[in-house]
Amino acid sequence: MGSPFEDAVRCANTLLYADIRGIDSHGVSNMMRFYIDGIQSGGINPAPSWTIVRDSEATATIDCDRGLGLTIGPIAMDLAIEKAQKCGIGSVVATNGRHFGAAAFHAHRAVEHDMIGIAMTVGGLQVAPTFASKALVGLNPLGVAAPSNKEAPFVFDASMSSVAGNKIRLARRLGVNVLPGWIGTADGVPIMEEQPVPDDFVMLPTGGTREIGSHKGYSLAMMVDILSGVLSGSGPGFATRQGVSHHFLAYRVDAFTELDVFKNDMDSYLETIRTCPPAPGNDRVLYAGLQAHETEIKRRSEGIPYHPEVIEWFHGLLPELGIPDPLPVL
Template structure:
């Protein structure tokens, strides 16, 4: 495992985006969103996807380097935004900015987005609300990968949901979860490391459980959160459909079965002081999180964690010690650097 600094990776990725025609300011935003995944320990959605999910799609015309992001319809606290086929990393950022602006003026802001592309980690955008003493909400749909309960054909995307809430002390609350058992990126990570996946993540082409991440990716039969009907996977299936409603039906781009390389998103911001005093909210959040962390634990674990604890701890460590890169990822970056004539100074 090789490690390099966040600053070195940032410089490389920004230049790669610029080489593809993305303006500097937008390239910096897209890079920050992408690499925040690596900082938080979510390698499945970070630098490992630079080539296949972003650069290659800029190359083949699927994604526009310069897009005309615009509002199609707007009310006091809501908006429908058109991403114009641009980088989802940038479209998501602009849409969450708009949701926050609306919350500043009206107490709450909600933005649905059509015609976007893959936007990275949902938790980046929900966390944007924290600095404004707001609760942030972010989600996206994607092409069909997940089987509905009792179904044999994938009809729902992995459709992640993220919610962030500020605290007075310690790390904020930050939930970022797929509505399938795991995100699609976890299969990529397992394949990259040559590791088997647990039973209950996905089925093979014959509808049987598989522990091979390559087979699972090819079969495209992921299981909804809960894995099996006996363990309530209808809940994960239902949550995935909720995401499709807010991101796909509300935006007009369509639910997961209607998608290929385009995505719909949904963002929300709730201004806490439009409900109650911020300090009172944060004091109660602190007490709740403290109680969760002090819950008695099983003998084989050290502590109950609050959503976001692991990610913020990883962020602190990786800013200090560097971002780890698997050798396969490092080699791919070297190839990309040569192709784009961007020095890879790690």
């Protein structure tokens, strides 16, 4: 579809990371349609000429030229890592971009260099602030990853909405109900019973309602918007001047403390959480990244399970794009 080979590989790696770690809402099965539609409509540039428009020893600003964050996100995070290797901290913002996939993928890249990684993005305009009658902030996912020795690394990835927006899209496509507190009516009233996805709705912030912390969730969404959209010069999500904005940070651990001490402390921390006796009615205690790590081990061994509807969609799409169909017919 016009993407250079290297860019296509970056996109594939980002999507497969999500699929292989069980983040199905951000993998091939759910996001490819969105990206293909965006390229065909002209909203996404498949071959962007991205540029660094501001640069310093520890920071940079990138103009993505309407390119997918799946392509430019890894480049931006690698630049943040390179700057952190020199300065201890690297911070790169990107503007005029498009969707960047799973935030965890970008944050996780820093762990491979024994660094802490953070990635965040302004995600649309779908979330209604607490007590608001319309959506004014984005889903605004945040990813944080930290290295360890023996334990699976800590890898947090969550939107600042009650659930990821892609989960609502997936629920609609598969015909399953949304749960209480996931969404609100078109005028912002939280829907507190299980039901099919309505035609018109708003997403609710993390917490769902004021009584259980939605004001905290939407304030965190604002924080992501400030550090991504406003800081990059694009403005807040509801008044953006240049597409989607992202922020990538890398912290070189040994610029702050001894690396071995940090990783041993992380092991102790994560093991303590993991081995804590579970509350009655629960099997075990999890921390962010543990279940995804276990899923990755299983799927690398057994393969990635795709819904038959996804395979059928690919069978129908490939001839349209003039691509030979290598997939088995189910």
